[in-house]
Structure formats: C-alpha cells, structure tokens
Amino acid sequence: MRGIFYPHSVAVIGVSNSPDNMGRGIVFNLTEFGYQGIIYEVGPKGGVFAGRRIYKSVLDIPDHVDLAVILTPARTIPGILEECGQKGIRRAVVESSGFREFGEEGKKIEEEIIRVASRWGIRFVGPNCIGVINMETGLCTPFPPLRRIVRPGDISMISQSGGVGMSVLNLMANEGLGLNKFVSAGNMLNVQTEELLEYFIEDPGTKYILLYLEGIQDGKRLMEVARKSSKPIIAFKANIGHFGKSIASSHSASLSSNDRVVDAAFRQCGIIRVNDATTLGNDLKILRLPPMRGNNLAIISRSGGHAVIAADACEMSGFSLAPFPKEFLEEIEKHFRASVIKLTNPLDLGDLFDLEIYLKIIDRTLAQKEVDGIVFLHTFNATFEGPRSRELFQKVMELSQKYDKPVAIYVSTEDQEVNYLKRNFNYPIFTQVVETIRALGINRRHYAESQRLRQPAEIPYFPVDKERVKPFLEKASKEKRDLLIHEAAEILGIYGVPMVRGVAVPDEKGAVQAAKQLGFPVAMKVISREISHKSDVGGVQLNLRSEAGFTDAYQDMIRRIRQEYTEAKIEGVLIQSMVTGGRELIVGGRQDDQFGPVVLVGLGGIFVEIFGEVSVRVAPLSHREAMEMIDELRGAAILKGARGLKPSDMQAVVEVLLRISQLLSDFPEIREMDLNPLRVFSVREGCMALDVRMILEKE
Structure with a gap:
C-alpha cells in the first residue's frame, strides 16, 4: 500500500489539451496540493499542458514511474495496464467508470483488467473511484478540481463512494478536523477495503480511521483486521434497505449485508458505527x-x-x-x-x-x-x-x-x-x-x-463426532431437499443440544404405538420434504391426550394436507412428548454472505413476531458474547426473575447458543436453522428445543 500513497513519481494517463478534459483536473490537484514528486502527463494525442509535455504512451517516458493514475474510457484500460506492466509500473489508481456497474460488457473488461494486473503484479485501486490523497506529500489525484480547504491532520478515510468522500472532506474542513490520507475504493477489483484498513492501522501518520461502506466483501477479514487496531475506527455503513441496495448495485456494484449482522459484527470487533453526518463529525471530535x-x-x-x-x-x-x-x-x-x-x-x-x-x-x-x-x-x-x-x-x-x-x-x-x-x-x-x-x-x-x-475471551469447543452428521447432510443434498425434522433433531443430539424426546414413524399404526410408548399427552408433526412450515398447513397437532383422540387427529391432519397440498409427499409423522412450563425463546442462525455463520436469540411469542426482538452475533461465540446476547434483549428481566418470578436457567441457554455457534461454523452447508421454541426452565433445570428446522445450501 505504501507505493500507492508515497510515490516519488506519478503518470497521469488521460490528459489532453481539450478544455473539458478531466485528466487535467488531476494535474491541477497535484499542483494545488504541492505534490513533492515528479508529474508526467500521458495522452494519445500528445501535446503540452501546464508547461509539461504530454507523452503519447507511458512507454515513451524516459524515467521510472512509481504510480499510474488512469482516467480514460473503460475499453482502453486493459491495454494501458499492459503498457504500465511493460514499463515497470507496479501501482495504479484506475478512476474510470463503465465496468460491471454498467452490465455484462463492463464485467468482461473487469475480468481482462484482473488478468493483465495479475500477469504483471500490478496492485491498483478502483476502478470507478475518485482517487487518493496524502496530505503529507501533497499527492492528490481526484479529477474534480479541489482547493486545500481541509487542513493536514491525523484522520484517514476509506470511502466506497467518491461523492460521499468529498462531502466528508468538506465536513471535516467545517469542523476544523485534519486529514492525513483519503482513498476512494471504487469497485475494489484488486485492493480491498480490508487491506487499506490494515495499512492505515499500521500507518504512523494515521491516528483515527473513518470508513464509508456501501458493501462488505469479506466480513470475517474486516473483523479480524479491526480487532487488531488500537486506533478508533468509525464506520458509516449505508445501503441498509431495499431502496439503497438498488442504487448501490449500479453505483458501486456492491451487495447489502443484513443490517443487524453488520451492527453485531462492528460491535464485536470494536468498530464505532454512525448513521448520519452530524453524528460522524461529533464522533470524530469526541474521540480526540x-x-x-x-x-x-x-x-x-x-x-x-x-x-x-x-x-x-x-x-x-x-x-x-x-x-x-x-x-x-x-x-x-x-x-x-x-x-x-x-x-x-x-x-x-x-x-x-x-x-x-x-x-x-x-x-x-x-x-x-x-x-x-x-x-x-x-x-x-x-x-x-x-x-x-x-x-x-x-x-x-x-x-x-x-x-x-x-x-x-x-x-x-x-x-x-x-x-x-x-x-x-x-x-x-x-x-x-x-x-x-x-x-x-x-x-x-x-x-x-x-x-x-484487549482481553479476548476464549472460544469454547465441545467434543463432537462430526462424522455422524455428514451422512444426514449428504443424503439430503443428494435428494435435493432440506433436512427433515427427525434428521435435524438427530444432529442437535450429536451436538449436545437438548430436544424433546420424539419418535419418527411412517404410518398411523406406528404413530399409535409411538404415542403409547411415550405416554399421553403427545404432540404430532407431519414429516414432508415439501412442507417446511408445518404449522401453516395444519401439520402440527398438540396435547393429544388419548388414543381415540390421537387417531382422529392423525386421520384429519393427513386428509387435509393431501387435499390442499396434492403434490406434497408425506413421509410420516414425528411423535413427541408434550412439554409444559418454562418460558419460550427462539434460537437460531444462518450463513451470512459477508460474515459467515451468525447466531440469534429472541424472546418467543409477540416479542419476536411483532417487535422483531432478537439479538445477533457473528460466530464463533465466546461465553461472554452469548451472555451479552441475552442481556441486551428488552425482555431479559423476565428471564432473570423480575417481579418475584423464578429466574430462568440462563447458563443452559448460553450453552445452547455456543453449541449452535459451533454447529454452524463446522457445517456452512446448513444455510439456516431455528429452534422455535426453545423452552427454558428454572435455574438448574435446563432448557429443551420443542421444534427444529434446518435449511441446506442449494447448489
């Protein structure tokens, strides 16, 4: 990264004598900011600008060049990078737009750029970016003409939007905050946000780091890097809703992470998140x-x-x-x-x-x-x-x-x-x-x-025979289906997650025998690969207290499902003992595209259904993080025994969260899962899952 921020010489590629040429803006900014190195101008028509010769190719420049700043039509970039490679230039800033954000043709150009850069060992920022600034050396490569309104200082910024980046620089100038370095990351084909962050963490001139993010490519890596920082990192994460996502897809070709996961991840790795410009300015000030x-x-x-x-x-x-x-x-x-x-x-x-x-x-x-x-x-x-x-x-x-x-x-x-x-x-x-x-x-x-x-908590590991899980996943994957409830229950058992006792049977006769074996009252749930939400189709019957009532419920349930879901194949039913008492939670998790496995917990009933009251963390979890998840729920006081109620077995819930965290980390092919409900009993009485659903990654 140092070669991008501290070049001794810069070739600005895309300069001409035309008054509306944007490459001239880059030359102007380098001069205005007092760049201390040598500036070369390159453009296919040649000529002279600002007292300097315009070379027709970087190959014509007689001396070594450290950094190429390129602002030419997208289709020309692969050829220009090829010439840079031949010239021995190993660092570049590609400010041109017209790539994947404009469709398939642009995406093909990107792929060619990646191939050329890889062949010559060129590291580059962009494309579709506004450039880099280093106030220490006067390096300033954005193409809009700028003035030195922001003073030199110790704040460095990584922005996935050039326009937002320029607005933040204006904010910093108005608030009297000083800039050290700035980089507009663009489409991040080569140099990633995580690499830039790692560089700023080690950079002596940077004391505070600001991120503007529209998308996160490698959330795990971002967390890993941020955890090492002794410097405050402030992040403005936009693109959190469907409207913002549609704009961002064409603007910076980024994908949106689930916003709750982003909040959790930032908290876990010490990144301070802000949501508006006023907060941003104040936070940059208060941390000083x-x-x-x-x-x-x-x-x-x-x-x-x-x-x-x-x-x-x-x-x-x-x-x-x-x-x-x-x-x-x-x-x-x-x-x-x-x-x-x-x-x-x-x-x-x-x-x-x-x-x-x-x-x-x-x-x-x-x-x-x-x-x-x-x-x-x-x-x-x-x-x-x-x-x-x-x-x-x-x-x-x-x-x-x-x-x-x-x-x-x-x-x-x-x-x-x-x-x-x-x-x-x-x-x-x-x-x-x-x-x-x-x-x-x-x-x-x-x-x-x-x-x-500074005091990292230990990630617990439970001894588990993972080989026993693989056959279930392989069978379901081969049959192109999700796990059936009894298969998912078996996996929970392997991972030590308590679940109510149940027996899977193929027909009515087996169901009656299982109910007698378990003892009434019992619950009955349909098993079908086509039916994921059993309750929605009448596939769950509870509190069946006698054999006669059980038989009637079985026949009625099967008849209704076959009438309304003619294509659904009923593979049997799961008979479970009825469980009473305790309080209901929902526990689950999923694989996030940016951060990997995440775990959630929430109070059951209206808390999760109406208020969306859940707490989320990125796996793997420590014991402390699992406890924090429960504590931050607004209804946590209920679990702790508010108003004379018996306190619930919080440690049992913590252990379930830790075991689910390990399961999702061990088997990323489990795309989603939930235990709903997880019934939690009084202290030292444990907890028990009453239902489980696991959805697998589809090829």
Missing part, C-alpha cells in the same frame, strides 16, 4: 478527548435551562450525575453575588460572571474522584466576551489533559465565532446540547469496548 472511564458526569452550565436539557440527555444516554461533596459546593457558593441558586449537579453558574472563577470550578470538579468527565455549557456574546472565552477554552483543554478526563465544550454564540473556534482550536466544539452528551456516550462506549478487546 481523554477516555470517559466511568459513568459519572458533571454538568457545569452558565444557563439553567441548558443545564436541565443536559440532565435529561444524561439520563437518556445512561449516564449518572456525579454527587458533589457539601464542602465543595459551599466553596463554590462563596463566589456567588447572592444565594439565589441552589447548587447541585448540574452546576448552574448563571450568577457568576468572572470566567477565572469558572476555570477554578472546572479544575476542582475534575479533581473529584467521583467525576469521570464534564459537560461545560457556555453561552456568551462574542463581541463582549469572545477573547476571554477563547482564553478560557484553551485553559479548559489543558485541564482536560492534566486530569486525563474528558471535558466536552458546548457553545452558544454567533455563527462567526463558532466557525472561528472550530477552525482554530484543535479541540472539539459542540453546538447542540443533546449531541454533546450523546457524543460523550460514544467516548465511554469506545473505551469500554477497547478494554474488552
């Missing part, structure tokens, strides 16, 4: 502060109303208001002109006008052991208090570093003054109270997650 190591906030405000809003926001964000010692409050009260404000946390300093006293109060507050961070809300008139407020902010920043605690500064003043503060202070300045608190929550969460990732 010292870490919020605890939950106790102090609010210091010049306005009582702002203090109330901040207190509400603290409660909504899960913060606590730090208690202040009586002596501390009495010391502050001495500076007030009159005892008209009752001092507490939030501290309303509306009766104080000496900003030096503000500084002393902030100093004393940070010194309190119970205080983990401060929100300082400062309203002022820039005409009268601008210089003194700027001096105050500078000293507050120094105190934040001294005590290694975050002080988030909110200001309410004239726009011109706000813009000055953002552009001239290398410190976050906020202009919305609620967003200030929410951003501190990101700071707190990032610190907690980074501490967790």
Whole structure:
C-alpha cells in the first residue's frame, strides 16, 4: 500500500489539451496540493499542458514511474495496464467508470483488467473511484478540481463512494478536523477495503480511521483486521434497505449485508458505527478527548435551562450525575453575588460572571474522584466576551489533559465565532446540547469496548463426532431437499443440544404405538420434504391426550394436507412428548454472505413476531458474547426473575447458543436453522428445543 500513497513519481494517463478534459483536473490537484514528486502527463494525442509535455504512451517516458493514475474510457484500460506492466509500473489508481456497474460488457473488461494486473503484479485501486490523497506529500489525484480547504491532520478515510468522500472532506474542513490520507475504493477489483484498513492501522501518520461502506466483501477479514487496531475506527455503513441496495448495485456494484449482522459484527470487533453526518463529525471530535472511564458526569452550565436539557440527555444516554461533596459546593457558593441558586449537579453558574472563577470550578470538579468527565455549557456574546472565552477554552483543554478526563465544550454564540473556534482550536466544539452528551456516550462506549478487546475471551469447543452428521447432510443434498425434522433433531443430539424426546414413524399404526410408548399427552408433526412450515398447513397437532383422540387427529391432519397440498409427499409423522412450563425463546442462525455463520436469540411469542426482538452475533461465540446476547434483549428481566418470578436457567441457554455457534461454523452447508421454541426452565433445570428446522445450501 505504501507505493500507492508515497510515490516519488506519478503518470497521469488521460490528459489532453481539450478544455473539458478531466485528466487535467488531476494535474491541477497535484499542483494545488504541492505534490513533492515528479508529474508526467500521458495522452494519445500528445501535446503540452501546464508547461509539461504530454507523452503519447507511458512507454515513451524516459524515467521510472512509481504510480499510474488512469482516467480514460473503460475499453482502453486493459491495454494501458499492459503498457504500465511493460514499463515497470507496479501501482495504479484506475478512476474510470463503465465496468460491471454498467452490465455484462463492463464485467468482461473487469475480468481482462484482473488478468493483465495479475500477469504483471500490478496492485491498483478502483476502478470507478475518485482517487487518493496524502496530505503529507501533497499527492492528490481526484479529477474534480479541489482547493486545500481541509487542513493536514491525523484522520484517514476509506470511502466506497467518491461523492460521499468529498462531502466528508468538506465536513471535516467545517469542523476544523485534519486529514492525513483519503482513498476512494471504487469497485475494489484488486485492493480491498480490508487491506487499506490494515495499512492505515499500521500507518504512523494515521491516528483515527473513518470508513464509508456501501458493501462488505469479506466480513470475517474486516473483523479480524479491526480487532487488531488500537486506533478508533468509525464506520458509516449505508445501503441498509431495499431502496439503497438498488442504487448501490449500479453505483458501486456492491451487495447489502443484513443490517443487524453488520451492527453485531462492528460491535464485536470494536468498530464505532454512525448513521448520519452530524453524528460522524461529533464522533470524530469526541474521540480526540481523554477516555470517559466511568459513568459519572458533571454538568457545569452558565444557563439553567441548558443545564436541565443536559440532565435529561444524561439520563437518556445512561449516564449518572456525579454527587458533589457539601464542602465543595459551599466553596463554590462563596463566589456567588447572592444565594439565589441552589447548587447541585448540574452546576448552574448563571450568577457568576468572572470566567477565572469558572476555570477554578472546572479544575476542582475534575479533581473529584467521583467525576469521570464534564459537560461545560457556555453561552456568551462574542463581541463582549469572545477573547476571554477563547482564553478560557484553551485553559479548559489543558485541564482536560492534566486530569486525563474528558471535558466536552458546548457553545452558544454567533455563527462567526463558532466557525472561528472550530477552525482554530484543535479541540472539539459542540453546538447542540443533546449531541454533546450523546457524543460523550460514544467516548465511554469506545473505551469500554477497547478494554474488552484487549482481553479476548476464549472460544469454547465441545467434543463432537462430526462424522455422524455428514451422512444426514449428504443424503439430503443428494435428494435435493432440506433436512427433515427427525434428521435435524438427530444432529442437535450429536451436538449436545437438548430436544424433546420424539419418535419418527411412517404410518398411523406406528404413530399409535409411538404415542403409547411415550405416554399421553403427545404432540404430532407431519414429516414432508415439501412442507417446511408445518404449522401453516395444519401439520402440527398438540396435547393429544388419548388414543381415540390421537387417531382422529392423525386421520384429519393427513386428509387435509393431501387435499390442499396434492403434490406434497408425506413421509410420516414425528411423535413427541408434550412439554409444559418454562418460558419460550427462539434460537437460531444462518450463513451470512459477508460474515459467515451468525447466531440469534429472541424472546418467543409477540416479542419476536411483532417487535422483531432478537439479538445477533457473528460466530464463533465466546461465553461472554452469548451472555451479552441475552442481556441486551428488552425482555431479559423476565428471564432473570423480575417481579418475584423464578429466574430462568440462563447458563443452559448460553450453552445452547455456543453449541449452535459451533454447529454452524463446522457445517456452512446448513444455510439456516431455528429452534422455535426453545423452552427454558428454572435455574438448574435446563432448557429443551420443542421444534427444529434446518435449511441446506442449494447448489
């Protein structure tokens, strides 16, 4: 990757004397940003531009070239890369569009590009991208003419959209945030997002990493790389719905991941996810502060109303208001002109006008052991208090570093003054109270997650005879069907997942014998490769309490299914013991196209059906992750024994999640599965699956 960001010489291919030639924009940007290397211009018509000769081919350039930046019609790219290979150029940025996002013809050109690049060992960014920027060297290859509005800094960005990338650079300029490197990844035919991320993690000039993602190609690799990072990684993942997906398919030729899986994966590997530009800017700012190591906030405000809003926001964000010692409050009260404000946390300093006293109060507050961070809300008139407020902010920043605690500064003043503060202070300045608190929550969460990732949890492994599973999968695959319920139940048994006792039989006589053997009451479920959702077709009969009732139910069920589903082959029925008591969960998983096996758990009944209340993680799971899945369910208190109820056997559920995680990891050909319901009993009484469904990958 270094050869892409630190070339000593660049050939811009696609330059001409035409006024509307876009290659000229690349040359302009290299000059405008002060590129320190040698610039060569290449175009088939030759000529001169900006005082430089335009070579007709890279082969005509007399010297070695480190990087080729190509902006020519798609059909010309394979031939140009061939010439680059002959010239000894091993790094390229292909900004041209017109590839797979435009159909089959473009896809064939991509395949030829891959072959040529592979033959010559060329690594390239793109195609269909806007280029790369390195503020350290002045390398700037986007084709739209740019100005140096964003200052040099320590934030590097990988964007799967050139347009969004340019918008974020404008946001950074407006917020006073500095850029180190930028890359528009495009179609990622060669250099992948994961490789770029790995490079930025090791890059000395990069301290913070920003990702704009429309699609994820290798989710497992992304997680693996992100887990190694000591630097904050912030991701804006778009393309989360059907409308966004249809646009993204033509825009960046990307595929959408299930958004819940993306959320889970990012959380597991420490990536901070944002969903809008305001949040993005605030998060980039707040992570520059010292870490919020605890939950106790102090609010210091010049306005009582702002203090109330901040207190509400603290409660909504899960913060606590730090208690202040009586002596501390009495010391502050001495500076007030009159005892008209009752001092507490939030501290309303509306009766104080000496900003030096503000500084002393902030100093004393940070010194309190119970205080983990401060929100300082400062309203002022820039005409009268601008210089003194700027001096105050500078000293507050120094105190934040001294005590290694975050002080988030909110200001309410004239726009011109706000813009000055953002552009001239290398410190976050906020202009919305609620967003200030929410951003501190990101700071707190990032610190907690980074501490967790430093202590990786062990992935448990259960001894399992996997060879016993293979015949079931091979037989079903050969017959081009999914697993039947009794086959899936056998696999659960092999993996140690408890399931209610059942007997599979082919006919009515066998069914009656099985029911007698198990003992009434029993449940009866149809076995048919054509019927996946048994309940939907009347293929489940519950609480059958006598032989006569059982026989009637069997005959009625078979008759109705044969009448309504004439093509369905009924291979028998599964007779199971009836199970009562406990609480219902749904446990399952599937193979995600980007992240591989994922596991889910949710409360049964309306919680999952109406509210979609489930928790998801990417497998394999640790014990801690499985426990977190249950804890984050909104109805977890029910399982823990709320309002005098007996607590459920949470550890038994955790073990089921871990065993399902191992099963899906061991056998990716199991495309989907669910245990619905999983009946959970009281502590130390375990749990039991009452039904199971496994869908196999189709060839």
